[in-house]
Amino acid sequence: MGIWILNGLTVDANNAQAKKHIFIENDKIAQVLDASESSAPQTDGHEVIDAAGKLVTPGFIDMHVHLREPGFEHKENIATGTRSAARGGFTTIACMPNTRPVIDTVDTVNYILDKAATEGVIRVLPYGTITKNQLGRELTDFAALKEAGVIGYTDDGVGVQSAQMMKDAMALAASMEMPIIAHCEDDTLVVGAPVSEGSFAKKHGLKGIPNESEAIHVGRDILLSEATGVHYHVCHVSTEQSVRLIRHAKQFGIKVTAEVCPHHLVLSDEDIPGLDANWKMNPPLRTPRDVQAVIEGLEDGTIDIIVTDHAPHTEEEKAKGMMLAPFGILGFETAFSLLYTKFVLTEQWTLGFLVDRMTQKPADVFGLPYGTLNVGSIADITIVDLETEREVLKEEIVSRSKNTPFIGWKLQGWPVVTIASGKIVWS
């Protein structure tokens, strides 16, 4: 038995829209018919999903997520994290290696891949760390990790402090045609601050994380990328200075790509309502000027893709207050609806632009065979209700954790069916 998705609205990167009938057989897209030119297909014996009035897109791809397993299963695990992702319309996610143990050995990569295959509901692609135990002192065995299935190397959660270590990592990764993915943060400039430098920090007498702590690594790593020829990908860009440096690097043909998170596109430090750690993440919410810069960076192609940096923490952990609570917020379940409501409904972006930055573009940046609705491709498909406005409710969150600043927000653009490798994993 296959699945027919009838009369759904599809959109491409140029925002060309069409009504299509799509047939899924096993794990592949077997047929795509133009609904305006063909009569209703013969659907006897197959499951039928009526997608009239709904958007049908390739499953969303999120190249930056924290699933917390192994080691922090009280926050999230692969079973709950992939279900939370499926609810958000994601069918491929790339998990960060700052687990315990960290993903720095073949055994841990195998553990992730086995768990994802047996307990997960969507595709999980692991990153391996750049340095052993993420301590910044000794490179991991890049070749063995690649052989085991990692798609790149990153010490996300912390910056690689030594320029020489980063240069060695880039040279090795370049020789293997693998990317280096960097959390950019200079520890000597951070000084234990919980929020960004800006009006919120001033008002509450808090130390602030300066923009340079991110941008100084971006600038350093761009030069190292130029020297080594590696594909260098910048994590969660949040500052005006970083955008400027990446834009300049791209003009020089340096192989740099970059990502931005929904919260850095829709919130500034001035939106933080009080000392509530559900508004604490790293990088922090920056000034309105930075928000404007990352929006422009995404719009002009300086920033390539949208990622969530889904970072679950328990309510007990977040209740420790702005200074002591860990950094990070949930991302999967509100990503598309937030951006659809804030940027597409307001006509700042086209629907095609938003969909492209969450599907085809991330696939292109990382050379993945997903993110399209072409006949013969893997059947990763998300159906989105663009019409119904719904409130973000804490009790509906699928993630094991509930740490999001968006509870109570009224949004449109909710994924209603998620199909991963031909299987319905959320509806």
Ligand SMILES: [Zn+2]
């Ligand atoms: Zn990070």
